[in-house]
Amino acid sequence: MENEILKRIENKTLKISIIGLGYVGLPLAVEFSKNDFEVYGIDIDEEKVKSINEGISYIPDVSSEELSSLVKNNKIKAYSSYDILNNVDVIIISVPTPLSKTKDPDLSYIMNAVDNIKRYLKRGHVVILESTTYPGTTDEVIKPILEETGLRCGIDFFLAFSPERVNPGDKVYKLKNTPKIVGGVDELSGKIVYNIYSKIIDKVVIVSSSKVAEMAKLLENTFRAVNIALVNEIAIMCNILNIDVWEVIEAAGTKPFGFMKFYPGPGIGGHCIPVDPIYLSWKMKMLNYNARLIEVASEINTNMPRYVVQRVGEILNEYERSIKGSRILILGVAYKKDVNDVRESPAIDIISLLADKGAIVYYFDPYVPRIKVGEFEVESIELTADILKESDLVILVTDHSVFDYDFIYKHSNLIFDTKNAFKNYKEKVYKL
Numbered sequence: 001m002e003n004e005i006l007k008r009i010e011n012k013t014l015k016i017s018i019i020g021l022g023y024v025g026l027p028l029a030v031e032f033s034k035n036d037f038e039v040y041g042i043d044i045d046e047e048k049v050k051s052i053n054e055g056i057s058y059i060p061d062v063s064s065e066e067l068s069s070l071v072k073n074n075k076i077k078a079y080s081s082y083d084i085l086n087n088v089d090v091i092i093i094s095v096p097t098p099l100s101k102t103k104d105p106d107l108s109y110i111m112n113a114v115d116n117i118k119r120y121l122k123r124g125h126v127v128i129l130e131s132t133t134y135p136g137t138t139d140e141v142i143k144p145i146l147e148e149t150g151l152r153c154g155i156d157f158f159l160a161f162s163p164e165r166v167n168p169g170d171k172v173y174k175l176k177n178t179p180k181i182v183g184g185v186d187e188l189s190g191k192i193v194y195n196i197y198s199k200i201i202d203k204v205v206i207v208s209s210s211k212v213a214e215m216a217k218l219l220e221n222t223f224r225a226v227n228i229a230l231v232n233e234i235a236i237m238c239n240i241l242n243i244d245v246w247e248v249i250e251a252a253g254t255k256p257f258g259f260m261k262f263y264p265g266p267g268i269g270g271h272c273i274p275v276d277p278i279y280l281s282w283k284m285k286m287l288n289y290n291a292r293l294i295e296v297a298s299e300i301n302t303n304m305p306r307y308v309v310q311r312v313g314e315i316l317n318e319y320e321r322s323i324k325g326s327r328i329l330i331l332g333v334a335y336k337k338d339v340n341d342v343r344e345s346p347a348i349d350i351i352s353l354l355a356d357k358g359a360i361v362y363y364f365d366p367y368v369p370r371i372k373v374g375e376f377e378v379e380s381i382e383l384t385a386d387i388l389k390e391s392d393l394v395i396l397v398t399d400h401s402v403f404d405y406d407f408i409y410k411h412s413n414l415i416f417d418t419k420n421a422f423k424n425y426k427e428k429v430y431k432l
């Protein structure tokens with residue numbers, strides 16, 4: 001069977017299915033189909049399925065032009081039913097792995113996908129988990145469920161973990177030129193999956209087990225979360241010391257070794273950095289180990305929206321104003337620049353905290369027409385000179401490249417810049 005599978009990878013006749021067609025799944029589907037594989041996507045969201053089959057992309061990194069040509073040439077087709085798994089060889093899982101209300105890992109999406117895969121599992125199937133999760137998920141949780149079919153992992157079917165590193169909005173590092181890690185539950189699974197990704201990605205790095213691959217992904221994102229927390233705390237200290245943190249970072253960044261620049265901000269967001277380290281600390285808690293650095297970093301980062309609001313109070317105070325009754329415009333609500341993703345975005349907390357204190361808050365984000373803040377849905381306003389003039393304070397939360405910073409500066413009364421986007425402007429600009 002090994003030779004047969006490797007031969008079919010080589011001549012690209014293996015049929016690929018991708019379960020979960022979001023920020024990770026859709027670009028992956030496009031990459032496989034661009035490289036001549038037939039791709040069958042599955043998503044429980046009927047709207048996404050319809051949109052893909054009409055060739056309309058809802059992910060900024062995938063153009064509708066590219067998607068529609070692949071759909072027209074029958075290279076990609078999306079389904080909301082799992083029946084298509086009868087006709088495929090490779091099954092890639094890229095469903096969400098959020099936190100529950102009690103801040104525990106929520107594996108329910110993975111479990112649902114795996115229960116469905118189990119119903120269709122057959123000899124020769126290759127199953128790959130891409131969703132970020134804690135070490136042990138692939139071999140201790142998924143493998144036993146799939147083996148309940150009587151099929152044996154590494155002999156009848158193959159199973160591996162391969163973390164996704166896609167960085168939405170990144171113009172340089174795309175799927176193809178970002179090295180990809182593969183960890184098989186057994187050696188043969190690792191080898192097969194290595195060969196599959198090698199067909200679409202420039203460099204594939206094979207590691208000795210799925211656990212190593214799972215942990216490597218968590219190290220990458222914990223590294224980011226901890227370093228962002230460090231620089232956020234440095235920003236708070238610099239403010240107390242009346243030192244410009246942005247200048248400090250640039251100065252330290254001139255050291256050619258042993259230092260890497262991270263920047264402070266209004267808080268962290270997205271589906272990865274605020275969430276992934278918690279998967280690790282939860283797993284360690286189960287084993288009676290307290291991952292202290294993760295806890296502290298998470299606390300500092302989570303507290304940043306509160307710190308922003310505290311600074312807003314101090315800034316307005318200088319002008320004998322209070323938060324209550326002030327008109328405050330939030331610029332950018334996406335969790336980072338040039339994307340439309342608002343999951344875990346600190347802007348949501350900032351808006352809600354300011355509104356709780358009695359401010360009149362509104363926002364502008366060209367990528368996010370509306371946003372849910374608690375129970376309410378708020379719509380983006382149009383950015384005009386009048387709106388800027390009428391606002392007591394403008395808070396730059398997301399530094400989208402399309403913002404006209406000259407225009408914003410010219411018409412604003414006061415700006416609180418959490419991203420150093422107004423670094424070339426001095427008066428009336430307060431920086432984090």
Ligand SMILES: NC(=O)c1ccc[n+]([C@@H]2O[C@H](COP(=O)([O-])OP(=O)(O)OC[C@H]3O[C@@H](n4cnc5c(N)ncnc54)[C@H](O)[C@@H]3O)[C@@H](O)[C@H]2O)c1
Pocket residue numbers: 019020021022023024025042043044045048094095096097109112113130131132133164165166167168271272
């Ligand atoms: N977004 C990123 O930048 C990024 C980067 C690296 C890793 N990841 C990881 O990749 C995984 C997916 O993240 P995402 O951002 O693509 O999420 P997403 O929410 O954009 O997409 C997930 C998709 O899965 C679908 N889905 C949920 N349950 C399903 C099921 N049982 N069957 C079929 N479809 C189902 C949802 O409808 C959704 O369309 C997560 O584990 C995340 O941590 C995300």
